[in-house]
Amino acid sequence: xxxxxxxxxxxxxxxxxxxxxxxxxxxxxxxxxxxxxxxxxxxxxxxxxxxxxxxxxxxxxxxxxxxxxxxxxxxxxxxxxxxxxxxxxxxxxxxxxxxxxxxxxxxxxxxxxxxxxxxxxxxxxxxxxxxxxxxxxxxxxxxxxxxxxxxxxxxxxxxxxxxxxxxxxxxxxxxxxx
Numbered sequence: 001x002x003x004x005x006x007x008x009x010x011x012x013x014x015x016x017x018x019x020x021x022x023x024x025x026x027x028x029x030x031x032x033x034x035x036x037x038x039x040x041x042x043x044x045x046x047x048x049x050x051x052x053x054x055x056x057x058x059x060x061x062x063x064x065x066x067x068x069x070x071x072x073x074x075x076x077x078x079x080x081x082x083x084x085x086x087x088x089x090x091x092x093x094x095x096x097x098x099x100x101x102x103x104x105x106x107x108x109x110x111x112x113x114x115x116x117x118x119x120x121x122x123x124x125x126x127x128x129x130x131x132x133x134x135x136x137x138x139x140x141x142x143x144x145x146x147x148x149x150x151x152x153x154x155x156x157x158x159x160x161x162x163x164x165x166x167x168x169x170x171x172x173x174x175x176x177x178x
Contacts, residue, residue, distance in 0.1 A: 045135030067148040073105040074113040079143040082165035096178040
């Protein structure tokens with residue numbers, strides 16, 4: 001019934017729909033909570049979990065750095081296409097306090113594909129099923145990135161929801177924070 005959504009020619013939206021249709025249990029993994037905050041105040045966020053290399057990750061340990069969080073998937077061609085730009089931007093700005101975390105929306109069964117794609121990146125990668133998020137809105141399309149400032153507050157989310165992420169777009173939001 002959903003075989004057209006798992007074909008190699010399926011789009012990112014098709015796969016996102018497939019995930020939503022897979023049932024409330026898998027969809028619940030994409031839901032995150034947002035703590036109460038004052039009107040206009042950016043939310044504090046938290047990302048905790050295990051990276052692909054098995055190391056624990058906690059965004060709180062990165063306070064004092066600017067964190068770019070990229071939500072992607074191995075089956076999403078636009079997601080894969082923007083990773084070289086993210087890698088180049090990270091390499092150019094990490095000495096200024098930029099950190100990057102790529103959160104793969106792939107299923108655990110696809111971990112080998114994720115590892116293969118990620119082996120050329122110098123930033124950490126985790127699978128969403130092994131991560132707990134708070135302070136973000138629901139992640140419902142890809143590719144999408146978010147930026148967390150040096151104080152751990154969400155500055156931008158749902159910001160790069162288009163294909164062709166580039167250094168100028170990253171500069172516009174990240175450079176003032178560095």
